[in-house]
Amino acid sequence: MMGSENPGFEESHLFASREEMENLVLDDPLTTTTTTATNNNNSYSSFRSAKSSISDAATRHPLSPPVLSTPAESDPLLSPPVFRNPNASDNNSYIEPPSYADVIFSPFDDNSANEINRVDSTSHDLDSSLTLSRSSSSTSDYIKITVSNPKKEQETTNSLVPGGNTYYTYLITTRTNIADFGSSEFSVRRRFRDVVTLSDRLAESYRGYFIPPRPDKNVVESQVMQKQEFVEQRRVALEKYLRRLAEHPVIRQSDELKVFLQVEGRLPLSMSTDVASRMLDGAVKLPKQLFGESTAVVAPHEVVQPAKGGRDLLRLFKELRQSVANDWGGSKPPVVEEDKVFLEKKEWIHDLEQQISNASQQAESLVKAQQDMGETMGELGLAFIKLTKFENEEAMYNSQRVRAADMKCLATAAVKASRFYRELNAQTVKHLDTLHEYLGLMLAVHGAFSDRSSALLTVQTLLSELSTLHARAEKLEAASSKIFGGDKSRIHKIEELKETIRVTEDAKNVAIREYERIKENNKCELERFDKERRVDLLNMLKGFVVNQVGYAEKISDVWAKVAEETSGYAKDSC
Amino acid sequence: MEQQRSTSESSQSPRSPPSQRYLSVSVSDPVKLGNGVQGYISYRVITKTNFPEYQGSEKIVIRRYSDFVWLRDRLFDKYKGIFVPPLPEKSAVEKFRFSAEFIETRRQALDVFVNRIASHNELQQSEDLRTFLQADEEFLFQSMERLRSQETGIFKKKPADLMQMFKDVQSKVSDVVLGKEKPLEESNPEYEKLKHYVFELENHLTEAQKHAYRLLKRHRELGQSLSGFGKASKLLGACEGQALGKAFDELGAKSETLSIKLQKEAHQLLMNFEEPVKDYVRAVQSIKVTIGERANAFRHQCELAETMKLKEINLDKLMLTRSDRVGEAEQEYKELKAESEEVTRRFETIVRRMNEEIVRFQEQKTQDMRIAFHEFAKGQARLAKSIADAWRSLLPKLEACSDTS
Numbered sequence: 001m002m003g004s005e006n007p008g009f010e011e012s013h014l015f016a017s018r019e020e021m022e023n024l025v026l027d028d029p030l031t032t033t034t035t036t037a038t039n040n041n042n043s044y045s046s047f048r049s050a051k052s053s054i055s056d057a058a059t060r061h062p063l064s065p066p067v068l069s070t071p072a073e074s075d076p077l078l079s080p081p082v083f084r085n086p087n088a089s090d091n092n093s094y095i096e097p098p099s100y101a102d103v104i105f106s107p108f109d110d111n112s113a114n115e116i117n118r119v120d121s122t123s124h125d126l127d128s129s130l131t132l133s134r135s136s137s138s139t140s141d142y143i144k145i146t147v148s149n150p151k152k153e154q155e156t157t158n159s160l161v162p163g164g165n166t167y168y169t170y171l172i173t174t175r176t177n178i179a180d181f182g183s184s185e186f187s188v189r190r191r192f193r194d195v196v197t198l199s200d201r202l203a204e205s206y207r208g209y210f211i212p213p214r215p216d217k218n219v220v221e222s223q224v225m226q227k228q229e230f231v232e233q234r235r236v237a238l239e240k241y242l243r244r245l246a247e248h249p250v251i252r253q254s255d256e257l258k259v260f261l262q263v264e265g266r267l268p269l270s271m272s273t274d275v276a277s278r279m280l281d282g283a284v285k286l287p288k289q290l291f292g293e294s295t296a297v298v299a300p301h302e303v304v305q306p307a308k309g310g311r312d313l314l315r316l317f318k319e320l321r322q323s324v325a326n327d328w329g330g331s332k333p334p335v336v337e338e339d340k341v342f343l344e345k346k347e348w349i350h351d352l353e354q355q356i357s358n359a360s361q362q363a364e365s366l367v368k369a370q371q372d373m374g375e376t377m378g379e380l381g382l383a384f385i386k387l388t389k390f391e392n393e394e395a396m397y398n399s400q401r402v403r404a405a406d407m408k409c410l411a412t413a414a415v416k417a418s419r420f421y422r423e424l425n426a427q428t429v430k431h432l433d434t435l436h437e438y439l440g441l442m443l444a445v446h447g448a449f450s451d452r453s454s455a456l457l458t459v460q461t462l463l464s465e466l467s468t469l470h471a472r473a474e475k476l477e478a479a480s481s482k483i484f485g486g487d488k489s490r491i492h493k494i495e496e497l498k499e500t501i502r503v504t505e506d507a508k509n510v511a512i513r514e515y516e517r518i519k520e521n522n523k524c525e526l527e528r529f530d531k532e533r534r535v536d537l538l539n540m541l542k543g544f545v546v547n548q549v550g551y552a553e554k555i556s557d558v559w560a561k562v563a564e565e566t567s568g569y570a571k572d573s574c
Numbered sequence: 575m576e577q578q579r580s581t582s583e584s585s586q587s588p589r590s591p592p593s594q595r596y597l598s599v600s601v602s603d604p605v606k607l608g609n610g611v612q613g614y615i616s617y618r619v620i621t622k623t624n625f626p627e628y629q630g631s632e633k634i635v636i637r638r639y640s641d642f643v644w645l646r647d648r649l650f651d652k653y654k655g656i657f658v659p660p661l662p663e664k665s666a667v668e669k670f671r672f673s674a675e676f677i678e679t680r681r682q683a684l685d686v687f688v689n690r691i692a693s694h695n696e697l698q699q700s701e702d703l704r705t706f707l708q709a710d711e712e713f714l715f716q717s718m719e720r721l722r723s724q725e726t727g728i729f730k731k732k733p734a735d736l737m738q739m740f741k742d743v744q745s746k747v748s749d750v751v752l753g754k755e756k757p758l759e760e761s762n763p764e765y766e767k768l769k770h771y772v773f774e775l776e777n778h779l780t781e782a783q784k785h786a787y788r789l790l791k792r793h794r795e796l797g798q799s800l801s802g803f804g805k806a807s808k809l810l811g812a813c814e815g816q817a818l819g820k821a822f823d824e825l826g827a828k829s830e831t832l833s834i835k836l837q838k839e840a841h842q843l844l845m846n847f848e849e850p851v852k853d854y855v856r857a858v859q860s861i862k863v864t865i866g867e868r869a870n871a872f873r874h875q876c877e878l879a880e881t882m883k884l885k886e887i888n889l890d891k892l893m894l895t896r897s898d899r900v901g902e903a904e905q906e907y908k909e910l911k912a913e914s915e916e917v918t919r920r921f922e923t924i925v926r927r928m929n930e931e932i933v934r935f936q937e938q939k940t941q942d943m944r945i946a947f948h949e950f951a952k953g954q955a956r957l958a959k960s961i962a963d964a965w966r967s968l969l970p971k972l973e974a975c976s977d978t979s
Binding site: 348351352355356358359361362363365366368369370372373376377379380383384386387390394396397399400402403406407409410413417534537538541542545546548549552553555556557559560562563566567 | 767768770771774775778779781782784785786788789792793795796798799800802803805806807809810812813814818821822825932933936937939940943944947948950951952954955958959961962965966968969972975976
């Protein structure tokens, strides 16, 4: 009988049936086969950006593997080591990779399922898996955030340009069972500017924490890219960002986030957001400070923010001078980073970052190579299908028909294997993306460490200022005591000085408290980071390996059958 | 390609006596000789046979690529109509001439070439084959030199061919005079079909071969990327330390192991899949040459028939006028008739041979391809299985990590 097929092939409903395969030939064949239950997502949008060659290729080629997300319950990685094993009877080593049959779309994705009027598909499914592993908490608290429905809006305030500026807003929907939010489901519309504000305010309030970095502004890209593509890219990035914020145990409880998610309307700018006005204010203040008209002293409440980015230029200068003194001066600064453990950890983090970066790059190459393999295998299959058709049409001898049957056997297997490679790759991208995510997280770590060092610098500056002030006071007193009856002007100066010292002393105490607080935050965060990172990386490894095993077994089966069917040298058909 | 070394197909031909005749050849041991631009590879050709025409049952000679070319050209010349087995190409790029891969694929192809000749019931009787397989180097060198000097310069073509060339010009002139510009072609629908088939087949096969070559490159690339990934994984493991670090380290080790397997499989693909497909392409190209020979023979036959007709008319005229040139004309006519018969016979031989050859060709290719596909599938299955096994062995260790962490 011409052409063979094993009818029991368990996922046959997902691939072209025999007849479909026969009709494949010469037309653009594989578009017909993606009528499976899942949608035609290309999953190659992670890893760097949509600009990667992977996504280009995927949009070019109609055959893209559906993206899978395995819900937490059935993910073999989370539950205790019980591998899902449908073929348990004979082959207890067979591990079923996340298969189509098991995909249950999370109900939260319904929203995003609505806007599938895009040319390039979304990869929202990728992120739903992010919520799995990290929440090691025993409670069932959840916050599920979705970003969707970008809309173009007009700038309503007076703008210089008639016809006005346009900008995009995004619908941010939150579902939660956390009581603090007051409601279980709510939405707001936000523009990117609001996200920047949120990020800045969090940075102020949560110094020392590993705050997930917000998406880039991408000013150049927004001009250069196609609008639709850019908006989609931004939508994805925003969703990722907000979800990460929601995962952070401390930040998810923040007022800033709550307001952002629930309260419609423009977010109030924080005091130090506006760089330009900061600089202007500072420039105005400086002469006054120098001439003693305004306070040259750092008020305690200002101390809790770093000098950089603030409006106090004088403070900036002082801390800069201090840092130079720290670096170049022979004398040690009054307080140093003595925590050896911390310093070692810092160096280790740096090394870790390098290794993760390296691994991430290699992972990209691996993914590309896997994808190429799948593509070429598919092309080989198609070439042989054409040959099969040709031989059958022109056959004058039976040997030709036999050969055509053999070719079909091979070609069918090659096309199947090609699909498997592509699915394998889609999963691999998903798993290895963890590396890329952690690179992003490193930015957060750097931020937290620099919070610490700028807080320390503030303390050091205040301490050295205090010692300067004390020294000046001593000199004045010594000079004053030499004059009988006291020196009216000097005494007055000493009074002023004593006042300054008091204020500075307060500021110093506040600064020290702030520094200690940040140090504590660092410590907690580092512990959390270590724990979560180990879990995430281990999950990544498991997922990657399980995936490889599953698909390798499938591919092996496909070829083993062909080998069997071509093993006779007798001129039987396949 | 092992089966080519088995017994010859003499038992299939009804004419030769049924006996255990065998002629088996191997091409092996490529050795680089000479220096620089004049460097070349020599091969050891070992013949084992019980053919009575051969001296002794075993003979070893040293040959180089151009010697094989000589053999093929001689066979093409003497056995028109037979699809002479194809040779591997000359190296297009100078610097790959001595690459290991090139040498190995060429050696294999040369081995297949000689064995196909040895197992072809007509070709195996060729005297040139005997010379090729047995002549010691000096004799071969001399005889080849003789021929080469004949073939260079104005005597590149043999005298018979020179005549043919004149006649070609002549016939073209007469064509123009008679108003027939088109070259003569057989009006044989089956043959037309065959020609069309051959030309189309070459296109299809070339594409398949292209993808086959790309596929083996992909194997190499995947191997390389796995190796890089493995190294990075190890470094990351060293940084992480503890159980997780070990897991990364093991992952890295497995990756590197698999990388080696992939490189090996790429080589297997080259030798056992891509080369056979390439060989198929070459075989089809060889058929195209035969098609060309047949066309030439046909045209030659037609032209002679034309000429004969004219001569006949002329002869009749002369006979009617009782010219004294009748005798001469009669003689010419007789000669022409003999030649025409010879040419017709040659053409018919080609046709007969081609008919046999095409059947043989199709059968052989079916066999060749089945073997190639089998090897391909086996290799892929084996590779995939070892990939699965390697990764699977990691799983218990990964499980152990999560228990401890």
